[in-house]
Each structure stands twice: as C-alpha cells, then as structure tokens.
Amino acid sequence: MGPTNALHVDASNVEQLQAWDGDEGAYWAAHADYFDRSASPYHEKLMTAAAIATTDRVLDVGCGAGQTTRDAARAAAAGSALGIDLSSQMIDEARRRAVAEGLSNVFFEQADAQIYQFAAGAFDVALSRSAAIFFGDQAAAFANIARALRPRGRLVLTTWQSLADNEWVREIMGALAAGRQLPSPPPNSRGPFALSDPDRIRDVLTGAGFTDVNLEGTTAGMWFGDDAADAYEFVLGLMSWMVRDLDDAARQRALGELRSTLAAHDTADGVVYESAAWTIQATRKRPPPEGNDP
Numbered sequence: 001m002g003p004t005n006a007l008h009v010d011a012s013n014v015e016q017l018q019a020w021d022g023d024e025g026a027y028w029a030a031h032a033d034y035f036d037r038s039a040s041p042y043h044e045k046l047m048t049a050a051a052i053a054t055t056d057r058v059l060d061v062g063c064g065a066g067q068t069t070r071d072a073a074r075a076a077a078a079g080s081a082l083g084i085d086l087s088s089q090m091i092d093e094a095r096r097r098a099v100a101e102g103l104s105n106v107f108f109e110q111a112d113a114q115i116y117q118f119a120a121g122a123f124d125v126a127l128s129r130s131a132a133i134f135f136g137d138q139a140a141a142f143a144n145i146a147r148a149l150r151p152r153g154r155l156v157l158t159t160w161q162s163l164a165d166n167e168w169v170r171e172i173m174g175a176l177a178a179g180r181q182l183p184s185p186p187p188n189s190r191g192p193f194a195l196s197d198p199d200r201i202r203d204v205l206t207g208a209g210f211t212d213v214n215l216e217g218t219t220a221g222m223w224f225g226d227d228a229a230d231a232y233e234f235v236l237g238l239m240s241w242m243v244r245d246l247d248d249a250a251r252q253r254a255l256g257e258l259r260s261t262l263a264a265h266d267t268a269d270g271v272v273y274e275s276a277a278w279t280i281q282a283t284r285k286r287p288p289p290e291g292n293d294p
Contacts, residue, residue, distance in 0.1 A: 002077075007086065009112040012136025016190075017086050017112075025087030027237055032065035032093055034225070039129060042158045045279045046129055047071055049216070050156045055079045056124040059148060061113045062086075062131020066094025067104075072127060073098075073106035084111040088281075091163035114141040115291035118148035124226075130157045130277075133194040151286040155210060159195040161217060161276040164217055166192070168222050171261045172235060176242040178254035201280060209212030210282035222275035228262040231271035235262070 009017045019025070028035060037042070052058060052075035057260060060069040063083030079157055083106070085091055094108045114137060126145050133156035135141040135182065145155065173182065195201050202213045225231025235258065243251045265271050 007088075007110055007112065008115075008134055010114045013086070013112055013114060014100070014197045016134055016136065017037040020086040020090075021088055021110075025089045028087040029065055029087065029093040031234065031237070032067075032090075032097075035064065036067045039158075039221050041275075042218065042277045042279070043067065043071075043224070045216075045218055045277075046156060046158050049076075049281055050125055050127055050154070051278050052076050052125055053079075057122060058082070059118070059123040059145070060084070061126060061128040061218065062159070063094060063108065063161055064090050064129075064131070066097055067266040068127055068129050069086075069094065069106055069108065069235070070098055070101060070103055072105050073294070075260060077107065077128060080105045080107065082106075082123075083108045083280060084113055084116065086110065087111060105126050114144060116144065118144070120147055121153075123149050123153060125154045125156065127156050128273040131159070132188040133159055133192060134156050134190050134199070135194075136190060138194070141207055142205060142210070146209035146284050151284060155205070155280075155284070157195070157278075159201070159278050159280060160192050161278060162196045165219070165276035166274070168224070168227075168275050171244070171265070171273060172239065172258070173260045174255035176239055176254045178243070178246060178250045178257065195280075196278075198278075205280075205282045206239040209285050211285045212281070212283040214281045216279045216281075217276060218279060219274065219276045221269070223269070224262070224265075224271045224273065226270050228259065228266045228271060231262045231266075234250040234257055 051070055051118050054077050056079045058076055059082040060083040060122040063069045064258040066083050069081045069083030088110050091108045091110050098106045126149055198215050205213050225234050243254045262271050265273055
C-alpha cells in the first residue's frame with residue numbers, strides 16, 4: 001500500500017507522511033492491539049498524569065489507532081477529544097473503534113500537528129503517547145500545540161529515555177544488524193530518542209511557550225508477543241526493512257539472532273524486554289496582558 005500524499009504537511013515531515021500514510025501506518029493499524037499492549041505500562045501513567053476533567057477539551061497528537069483519544073473522551077464525558085495523526089489508515093481504524101465503543105464525543109482527523117490551524121485556546125489538555133519524537137521541527141510543533149491550548153492548559157507526553165535504558169531497542173536492532181555497525185543517530189534527531197535528554201526536553205518546551213516542565217521516569221517490561229514465535233512475526237513485520245538489502249547469508253544470520261533474543265526473553269507473561277520512558281508534564285504560559293512587555 002502506498003502513501004496517499006494528499007495531506008499537506010510541513011516540508012520537514014514529507015518522509016514521515018510517506019511512511020505513516022503508507023506501509024508503516026498500515027502495519028500499525030492492522031496490529032493496533034499489539035502496539036497498545038506493548039505501551040500499556042506507560043499508557044496508564046500518561047492518562048493519570050493528564051488528570052482529564054469531565055468537561056475538558058482534549059487534543060491527542062499522533063493518536064495512532066486512538067486508544068488514548070478514546071480513553072480521553074471517556075474521561076471528558078461532558079467535553080470532547082480530538083485525535084490527529086499523519087496516517088489515514090490509523091485514523092480509519094481509530095474511527096471504527098470509537099463507533100464500536102459507542103463514543104459520540106470523540107473525533108479524528110488526518111493532520112500534521114506542526115502546521116495544522118487549530119483554533120487558538122481550543123483545548124484544555126494536549127496528550128501525545130510516544131509520537132512527539134517524530135516531529136520534524138520540535139520547536140514549531142510544540143509552539144503550534146501551545147497556541148491550541150488555553151492559557152494554563154496542560155501538556156502531557158510520553159517519550160523514551162536513553163538507548164542505554166531501553167533494552168528492547170538494543171537487543172532487537174542489535175540482532176537484526178547481523179554484525180553491521182549501525183550509525184548512532186545525530187543528537188536531537190527525530191526517532192526514538194529525540195526527546196530523551198531532560199535538558200533538551202525542558203529547553204524545547206520552555207522555548208515553545210510552556211512552563212512548569214516536570215519529568216517522571218518509569219521503567220517497565222515491554223511486551224512483544226505471547227511467545228517467541230508470536231513475537232518473531234510481529235517484530236519482523238515491523239522491522240523487516242533492516243534485513244531487506246542483506247544477502248541471503250547475512251539475512252539468515254540476522255533472523256537467527258532475532259529468534260535467539262526473543263527466545264531468551266520469553267517469559268510466563270510473554271516476550272518481555274526492559275524499557276524506560278519519561279512522563280512529561282508542562283503548562284502553557286499565561287500570555288502577558290495586552291500592551292505590556294513580556
């Protein structure tokens with residue numbers, strides 16, 4: 001399935017649109033239950049930190065198949081929740097699930113959070129579960145989200161801590177590398193660890209118009225399948241791009257090493273790796289009175 005390319009996005013997000021509105025997004029939509037279960041330890045932390053009130057208007061950025069949006073809508077029973085994502089496939093899946101659950105105060109739209117023209121001050125709370133790491137321009141994206149929040153509106157994010165703290169990335173990518181030396185991503189580049197450094201997080205958010213930035217670290221087991229065979233199918237479907245260009249011998253080595261690490265992490269609770277994430281809370285600054293210097 002190819003990307004639709006119909007959505008207008010910022011130039012820095014064109015490649016993200018091609019991935020998320022193409023095969024990658026289709027895979028996530030088809031395996032939404034797996035991704036939601038994998039993220040479950042951090043999902044609960046995110047929703048608790050959000051402390052959504054009954055009348056709140058909630059924005060969910062990078063909503064995927066919409067678990068966070070739907071849970072937000074349930075919490076904001078007299079309010080509403082809007083989920084946005086680059087993936088039309090995941091938006092379709094999110095809408096399907098919301099209808100199946102009988103939710104009438106939840107809405108979904110394919111959009112780029114970096115440039116979307118939100119009504120100023122339209123939301124009380126903005127959420128993002130592991131999606132902000134993919135912003136092409138973090139400063140622009142968070143500034144746009146800040147404008148969408150009312151003064152003193154709340155921002156709550158989940159982002160990964162460092163590579164050293166996330167066994168699942170080291171083990172799975174290390175296996176599929178098949179002995180290749182994978183380049184380290186440039187500091188602060190988009191990807192799993194784009195918002196892993198606390199100082200970087202505080203700088204980006206305060207520069208975008210937020211204050212009271214607080215980080216809480218959590219470690220948890222991250223689930224990848226019911227057993228090693230189940231996890232192998234799931235992970236390979238997600239990460240097959242890493243072995244696509246290998247010759248047959250190297251590919252077989254990579255797949256063998258993947259099977260080995262998954263088997264080594266097969267537990268009574270399924271295939272589980274160590275992981276660590278931040279739950280980040282911030283507040284939109286109150287603008288100064290008109291006519292006053294900032």
